[in-house]
Amino acid sequence: MRERDNRTEVPPPRDANARRVMRAQHSVNMRPELALRRALQALGFRYRVNLPLPAMRRRRADITFVRWRTAVFVQGCFWHACPEHSHAPK
Numbered sequence: 001m002r003e004r005d006n007r008t009e010v011p012p013p014r015d016a017n018a019r020r021v022m023r024a025q026h027s028v029n030m031r032p033e034l035a036l037r038r039a040l041q042a043l044g045f046r047y048r049v050n051l052p053l054p055a056m057r058r059r060r061a062d063i064t065f066v067r068w069r070t071a072v073f074v075q076g077c078f079w080h081a082c083p084e085h086s087h088a089p090k
Contacts, residue, residue, distance in 0.1 A: 033074040
């Protein structure tokens with residue numbers, strides 16, 4: 001028996017400008033993630049980057065400490081509604 005696929009379809013962009021904006025969104029190597037990786041490297045930690053997680057099909061951990069079986073997800077100001085850096089979506 002085939003396992004059910006729970007992925008949702010992403011709606012197509014409304015126009016060419018929306019498509020351009022959506023394609024420009026980066027999901028890896030963002031400024032906070034790079035800063036954390038530099039600090040971990042300076043402290044001598046070894047880690048893997050952008051590693052897929054078996055328990056979470058459509059997610060990848062930003063930083064993974066395989067030895068300690070620990071995943072780190074770095075989220076920026078937008079997700080936490082930082083009053084200094086975040087802005088409301090249109």
